[in-house]
Amino acid sequence: MKTNQVIEVALKAGEILLTGGAEIYRVEDTVTRICGSYNVRAECFVLPTGIFITVIDSEGNPVSIIRRIRKRTVNLEQVEKVNSFSRSLKDRTLSYQEAMAGLKDIAALDGYGYVLKLIVAGIAPFVYALLFRGTVLEACVSFLIGIVIYAIKEKITQAGVFEFFEYFASGVAAGALSTLAIKLFPFMDLYRIIIASIIILLPGLAITNAMKDALYGDIVSSMFRLTEAVFVAAAVGVGVAIALSVGLRWI
Structure with a gap:
């Protein structure tokens, strides 16, 4: 998986966690865990209103990306699913398409009726x-x-x-x-x-x-x-x- 794709997957996971009501340390740990699963060194700084990620690409150049978070709710099911998703990557890494499809399914979870x-x-x-x-x-x-x-x-x-x-x-x-x-x-x-x-x-x-x-x-x-x-x-x-x-x- 390319470096920019790894960042996108990690950023999507962090966004789901933050909008679902997760703690800051959990979001930062998940983002760095996902990047580490693809052998990408990352630094992550998270605020309740934004996610900041910097990684080193294959040529040794730093790449930074920011995602503004405007909506925060409580969906602990999404938090639990993303936690399981990030830990599963340690045993089996997914392709970009598989990872994004899985995260989009988690993001679509609307909890109870x-x-x-x-x-x-x-x-x-x-x-x-x-x-x-x-x-x-x-x-x-x-x-x-x-x-x-x-x-x-x-x-x-x-x-x-x-x-x-x-x-x-x-x-x-x-x-x-x-x-x-x-x-x-x-x-x-x-x-x-x-x-x-x-x-x-x-x-x-x-x-x-x-x-x-x-x-x-x-x-x-x-x-x-x-x-x-x-x-x-x-x-x-x-x-x-x-x-x-x-x-x-x-x-």
Whole structure:
């Protein structure tokens, strides 16, 4: 395989990992592992928004390439598949066409179906409402609100609006729907329902990856992810606060 083809395969694998929610050290390790499988010496530097790779070609000249990452989601199935793919190259190297075809198949994995995602988005608030010593009715209301705010978030994501707005709009929806539920059933606890409902919006993976990046010495990436998590939490909180400031006036 030619050097530029090795770079393209490694870059595609790194892109899938980074957009799927992998840690920085995992992306860098996978890229260098793939290049090493084809006897190409590579240096890789990764940020949450970009991948930088430099290799030495057959003539001894350095070749660098950059890939800008604009979309980051959570798809741990893709992360696991790329990990397995990179390790399998140590035992059997693939041609450029085979490697790219395999990576494109992994990139096409969309996880679970939309209906199942909606159900799970409702189950998490349902369970947390009970965990916070809520009633079954409060858990059922949280279940419905969780489904609605997840659907809203997905629609905004598909529309291509900037990331933090989807969390803000979801926070507004959570606060408004919780307030409406209290208007219909005054004996329920408003704040318990809100807390349970917004659990699915909290940036748990971003905070976890930030801590792991820091432990592996990737301080810049760690600070980036922590800042992102703070902005996400703030967007959700501001959305809920606005909804409550309006809704509580007519409860």
